[in-house]
Amino acid sequence: MKKVTLFCDGSSLGNPGAGGYGAILRFGTVEREISGAREHTTNNQMELLAVIEGLKALKEPCEVTIVSDSSYVVKGINEWLGGWIKKDFKNIKNPELWREYIYVSKAHKIGAVWVRGHDGHPENERCDILAKQEALKMKEAIK
Amino acid sequence: MNLYFLEFRDPLFGIIIFFIIIFVITALSYWFNKLKKREDYKHLDNFLKQFHEVPSQNELEVLVSKGCLSEKSWLLLANSFTKSGNYEKSIEIYSQLLKVADKTNYRDTLFLLGKTFYMAGFLERAKQTFLEILKNNPRTPQALSYLLLVYEQMKNYTAALDVLEPLSELKKDISVEEAYLNALIILNDVKISSEDKAQKLLEIYKKTNQMTHMIFEYLFRVNPKIAWENLDISKSALIVDILWQCDKKDLNFDIIMQNSFLKELYSAKKYIKEANGSFVFELDLLINLNPNTKATLGFEYVCDNCNQTYPFAFHRCSNCHAIEKMRVELLIVKDYHRDFSEESNSFL
């Protein structure tokens, strides 16, 4: 299995409001950037969407380390997801997105690592810029 | 006494003395070498200690001017820092060298600094550095190429397009870069509707015959009907990953039935039963596999320019920066979605 690191960040202007996500997939020394936007969304939704879109871009089963500054995403993946599945996402926010995450993550071995935001991690800074750029672009477009 | 002289003159005694001398010499040279090695290591340790911390500007000035370590050695050291991902240290060395070293290598060192800024993600500083080189030497192809990469990362595609003009004056073929940047401008324009985007991307495709994967990735996502109608079927293998993931409801069977590769592909996917086998090993295997076997197609992407392999599609190779050099390779992988059930697969 190839070892891939997925750096991700999401941002919503207004929370909820226009939002964007940014992700960097890194395999060895090579990488790919992914970004996109949604019209009306929350920070947490965009953080999770960054992970989903990053995983979707992987076309073979990989060992993926997700690096995010969102404890919602990291704890969700590492700790809470099993319990949420057992209670079928009852009273859990964003069940559709989590179901999509489960689907796209199925082929991979996944672990998530939390990093403090804006703490000098260049990849996370870059994802933050990508996400904010996308959010701003979307805000302009729907004006 | 007589006995003593007799023994002294005995040839056996000479042989014994000879071996004793050899033993003493060997032992001495062994200890000498061991001592020397220890000294060498000490010297090496002291030498390496210097690089745990980059010397200050004054120290560097002395070191360079005294010739203890030549400018070339500093450049090599900075390069090895860059290669190991320690950009901070190499940036420091380049910056110091620019201040104190001989002006003959000034432009080259400035270029290396700009390149390291780019690799470390300091895009604004990289831009300023390349612009500085181009201010005095506007026809420096390497600086122009990197400036283009910087603008592209900054998503300032129009500025990147402007860099193509001086590059073309240097007899560089810029047609692929032009098609690529124009496609990026359209894809990133939020003011254009997806239908207009599709039309504009198709114009680029028809005009240049380039950027097939990038353009059809978008077309199959937003308007599969238009994608099928405009696809040059002879290029199917270039976008086999996109075709494989196309929903059954979006397939154009009139087109598929006219092409043996597409018939084999969708027979392998079990959407149709129009092929009994295939010359493509992976498709042949899937066509003839027991339907209950959990296997499917996976994809690996190879840059034809530098042979770098990726588990994800790319448009510009991040290793050699070539565009339109991506080749899709097929893999047989376990089908994790066959009897899809929800469960956590965290390895932490």
Ligand SMILES: [Zn+2]
């Ligand atoms: Zn390459």
